[in-house]
Amino acid sequence: MVSAIVAPAKAGVQEQPAGFAALDSRSRGPLAGDSPADPRRGNDEGDAFRSLFASLIAILLATLLASGTAPAADRFITVASTTSTQNSGLFEHLLPQFTRKSGIEVRVIAVGTGQAIKLAEKGDADVLLVHHKPSEEKFVADGFGVKRLDVMYNDFVIVGPKTDPADVKGLKDASAAFKRVAEKKAMFASRSDDSGTHKLELELWKAAQIDPKAHSGVWYRELGSGMGATLNTATGLSAHALSDRASWSQFKNKGDLAILVEGDPRLVNQYGVILVNPAKRKHIKAKDGQAFVDWLVSADGQKTIADYKIGGEQGFFPNAAKATN
Amino acid sequence: MGEATILPLELDRVSFVVGGAPLISDVSCTLAAGPRTVILGPNGAGKSLLLRLCHGFLQPTSGRVLWHGANGVDPLRFQAMVFQRPVMLRRSAAANILYALKLRGIPRPERERITADVLGRTGLARLADKPARVLSVGEQQRLALARAWALKPQVLFLDEPTASLDPAATFAVEGIVNAIRAGGTCIVMTTHDLAQARRMADEVMFLHHGRLLEKTPAASFFAAPASEPARAFLKGELSW
Amino acid sequence: MGDIGEAFAAAIRLVVGLDRSLIEIVLLSFQVNLSAVAAATVLGLPAGAALALVQFPGRRAAIVLANALMGLPPVVVGLIVYLLLSRAGPFGVFGLLFTPTAMIVAQVILVTPIIAALTRQILEDLWQEYEEQLRSLGAGPGRAMGALLWDGRYSLTTVVLAGFGRASAEVGAVMIVGGNIDHVTRIMTTAIALEVSKGDLALALGLGIVLILLSVGVNTLVLVMREAMQREQG
Numbered sequence: 001m002v003s004a005i006v007a008p009a010k011a012g013v014q015e016q017p018a019g020f021a022a023l024d025s026r027s028r029g030p031l032a033g034d035s036p037a038d039p040r041r042g043n044d045e046g047d048a049f050r051s052l053f054a055s056l057i058a059i060l061l062a063t064l065l066a067s068g069t070a071p072a073a074d075r076f077i078t079v080a081s082t083t084s085t086q087n088s089g090l091f092e093h094l095l096p097q098f099t100r101k102s103g104i105e106v107r108v109i110a111v112g113t114g115q116a117i118k119l120a121e122k123g124d125a126d127v128l129l130v131h132h133k134p135s136e137e138k139f140v141a142d143g144f145g146v147k148r149l150d151v152m153y154n155d156f157v158i159v160g161p162k163t164d165p166a167d168v169k170g171l172k173d174a175s176a177a178f179k180r181v182a183e184k185k186a187m188f189a190s191r192s193d194d195s196g197t198h199k200l201e202l203e204l205w206k207a208a209q210i211d212p213k214a215h216s217g218v219w220y221r222e223l224g225s226g227m228g229a230t231l232n233t234a235t236g237l238s239a240h241a242l243s244d245r246a247s248w249s250q251f252k253n254k255g256d257l258a259i260l261v262e263g264d265p266r267l268v269n270q271y272g273v274i275l276v277n278p279a280k281r282k283h284i285k286a287k288d289g290q291a292f293v294d295w296l297v298s299a300d301g302q303k304t305i306a307d308y309k310i311g312g313e314q315g316f317f318p319n320a321a322k323a324t325n
Numbered sequence: 326m327g328e329a330t331i332l333p334l335e336l337d338r339v340s341f342v343v344g345g346a347p348l349i350s351d352v353s354c355t356l357a358a359g360p361r362t363v364i365l366g367p368n369g370a371g372k373s374l375l376l377r378l379c380h381g382f383l384q385p386t387s388g389r390v391l392w393h394g395a396n397g398v399d400p401l402r403f404q405a406m407v408f409q410r411p412v413m414l415r416r417s418a419a420a421n422i423l424y425a426l427k428l429r430g431i432p433r434p435e436r437e438r439i440t441a442d443v444l445g446r447t448g449l450a451r452l453a454d455k456p457a458r459v460l461s462v463g464e465q466q467r468l469a470l471a472r473a474w475a476l477k478p479q480v481l482f483l484d485e486p487t488a489s490l491d492p493a494a495t496f497a498v499e500g501i502v503n504a505i506r507a508g509g510t511c512i513v514m515t516t517h518d519l520a521q522a523r524r525m526a527d528e529v530m531f532l533h534h535g536r537l538l539e540k541t542p543a544a545s546f547f548a549a550p551a552s553e554p555a556r557a558f559l560k561g562e563l564s565w
Numbered sequence: 566m567g568d569i570g571e572a573f574a575a576a577i578r579l580v581v582g583l584d585r586s587l588i589e590i591v592l593l594s595f596q597v598n599l600s601a602v603a604a605a606t607v608l609g610l611p612a613g614a615a616l617a618l619v620q621f622p623g624r625r626a627a628i629v630l631a632n633a634l635m636g637l638p639p640v641v642v643g644l645i646v647y648l649l650l651s652r653a654g655p656f657g658v659f660g661l662l663f664t665p666t667a668m669i670v671a672q673v674i675l676v677t678p679i680i681a682a683l684t685r686q687i688l689e690d691l692w693q694e695y696e697e698q699l700r701s702l703g704a705g706p707g708r709a710m711g712a713l714l715w716d717g718r719y720s721l722t723t724v725v726l727a728g729f730g731r732a733s734a735e736v737g738a739v740m741i742v743g744g745n746i747d748h749v750t751r752i753m754t755t756a757i758a759l760e761v762s763k764g765d766l767a768l769a770l771g772l773g774i775v776l777i778l779l780s781v782g783v784n785t786l787v788l789v790m791r792e793a794m795q796r797e798q799g
């Protein structure tokens with residue numbers, strides 16, 4: 001919209017009739033010489049940003065390299081297992097021995113049995129070590145697992161307040177105990193997380209012909225938590241709960257809870273191990289995973305399991321000889 | 326005027342309307358290099374708005390602002406503005422000037438040299454490395470002038486540059502403005518201070534209710550204002 | 566209370582004993598949290614500055630979105646990152662699941678909106694003050710952003726610290742994508758969660774106290790650096 005009416009502009013600021021013409025010649029030398037040496041003058045935001053962003057990116061790259069390359073360099077397998085196994089402390093006893101002998105590091109993801117199976121189905125774990133046989137067999141039948149092997153067992157216990165409000169102490173029948181808990185409307189803390197423990201609990205309720213969900217929120221509390229969190233809640237609520245013995249033995253926040261019911265054959269807690277099917281999920285480290293499975297069921301592995309003591313008592317009973325499938 | 330310059334500046338029936346209220350109405354005038362122009366008028370007359378329209382911060386709702394010498398270049402590059410309350414960046418006094426020069430694309434050694442020079446000319450050399458924001462209001466205003474000066478603008482707009490300064494600081498600022506002008510920069514300023522207007526103005530533009538009532542040489546404006554509001558204003562009787 | 570006394574005793578034992586696995590966990594926590602915050606800063610500062618200064622269609626919606634994402638639930642982020650990084654997911658081939666990198670990715674997603682949204686607010690306020698001056702000096706949008714970021718640096722350090730706080734306190738996302746693997750992806754918060762699940766509340770609280778002390782340490786360090794800078798530059 002603007003058109004030149006006066007003289008055509010052929011130059012910019014530099015040729016303005018400004019007072020700088022004089023100082024140009026006079027002051028160039030000394031001032032131009034000493035000023036850039038002053039760090040504060042030179043430190044404008046451009047420089048500062050460059051160095052700030054450069055250092056941020058350096059931190060980033062350093063970490064990404066450190067974390068990105070380390071797993072690739074090491075030889076390791078990923079095992080999906082359960083919180084109760086982890087909380088029992090068995091892995092800390094077992095895995096270093098395997099790693100020492102095989103050179104294979106074992107990384108354990110401890111979640112509920114249901115979630116562990118999902119992880120393995122997606123191919124995010126190489127080996128599955130869980131304790132709910134029907135789910136494990138389905139996993140193999142669906143083609144996700146190569147073969148299921150028994151590894152070991154321990155047992156479940158029903159814990160509850162020492163005062164025994166439901167009058168179940170000493171019962172040898174877990175379903176009968178559950179029935180009394182329901183009749184007395186005594187507090188019961190359920191994991192409700194689709195774990196092996198939770199699945200067994202539901203089977204026991206079914207055998208007792210009680211639908212606990214009908215009482216959810218009253219005396220039956222569905223927590224949706226792992227074994228430890230459930231026991232913490234049970235302590236707080238003075239509630240009954242189903243726990244595997246190893247987790248219970250290792251648990252430090254027992255409060256006024258104690259084992260009330262044990263010894264029912266249905267309370268056997270059988271652990272199985274499965275190599276995830278490399279034909280189905282191609283990232284599976286079949287060779288190293290198989291080495292771990294083989295070691296667990298070998299005489300050496302079985303003995304190592306048997307050696308693990310919790311409070312002076314054997315925590316797990318190896319039974320790999322009875323391999324199924 | 327044989328040199329390349331963006332001047333003269335022509336306002337062609339410039340109006341600025343906000344929400345139906347005419348804040349600037351139909352202002353036409355031409356500003357050429359040479360005389361120092363002082364815009365006078367009561368509070369709310371539209372002085373600051375007019376400066377912002379000239380500087381290109383605001384677009385007129387009707388009419389045109391024309392830099393006849395711009396010839397396609399961005400006229401903003403050849404202007405500078407000093408605000409009543411100048412904004413100092415959170416860095417040293419010298420760095421404030423260096424930054425402004427950097428934005429104009431001046432090479433680094435040149436920047437250093439010009440900065441040292443204008444700081445010296447405005448009596449701020451001693452404060453060069455002080456954080457700009459801890460300087461006194463008067464020092465900050467001088468720094469704002471130094472920063473504008475460093476840019477060698479063809480046109481310098483000043484919006485009440487001495488409104489909150491004491492007499493000595495005001496005197497210093499006026500001296501700097503005159504020195505800048507001596508370098509060939511065209512000065513356009515607003516003020517409330519009639520004594521300052523008498524000292525500084527070669528030409529007066531009198532604004533009232535957004536209208537340009539007078540644009541005359543300072544001597545004749547102060548001797549015999551042509552409009553009634555200007556007479557009242559000079560007597561200190563005009564309220565908006 | 567006995568438990569809390571025991572927790573302090575546990576915390577002191579952990580710190581004084583320079584427990585090796587504690588040191589490992591602390592170092593990994595710093596590595597993960599600092600990287601996440603660094604990346605989120607590199608992404609969030611320019612994004613926030615752009616939201617503050619650049620007019621574009623949908624800007625208001627973007628601001629609302631950034632503000633809303635500050636409240637992203639970590640577990641949801643963890644789940645999304647898990648599904649993305651899972652062997653069965655789109656980025657499965659990289660094998661990043663259950664690595665510190667996965668944890669960093671999740672935390673970057675959690676922290677970036679916080680940094681962007683808070684940066685936007687601070688710079689927008691600053692822009693009110695600076696706009697005319699910077700435009701008069703001839704600063705384009707890019708230069709103006711740089712100047713605002715630099716002049717807002719003291720407020721922005723607090724923004725970055727807020728991001729660091731979010732990252733270092735977060736457990737839900739890193740638990741899912743890291744897997745809390747001993748010596749590999751176990752950091753302070755997941756270690757605390759594990760001790761809670763073992764019922765060792767005193768040790769868990771002791772670790773919590775160590776975490777708080779570390780956070781106080783980081784914040785003190787930043788404060789001291791900032792004050793030194795402020796003395797120097799104003």
Ligand SMILES: Nc1ncnc2c1ncn2[C@@H]1O[C@H](COP(=O)(O)OP(=O)(O)OP(=O)(O)O)[C@@H](O)[C@H]1O
Pocket residue numbers: 343348366367368369370371372373374375
């Ligand atoms: N962006 C805007 N939107 C609406 N009204 C505005 C805007 N800017 C200024 N005004 C109004 O325009 C009128 C003129 O304002 P301006 O700032 O130009 O006055 P002034 O002559 O500089 O007054 P003073 O001497 O007090 O500085 C005032 O009434 C003001 O409220």
Ligand SMILES: [Mg+2]
Pocket residue numbers: 372373374484
């Ligand atoms: Mg004004």
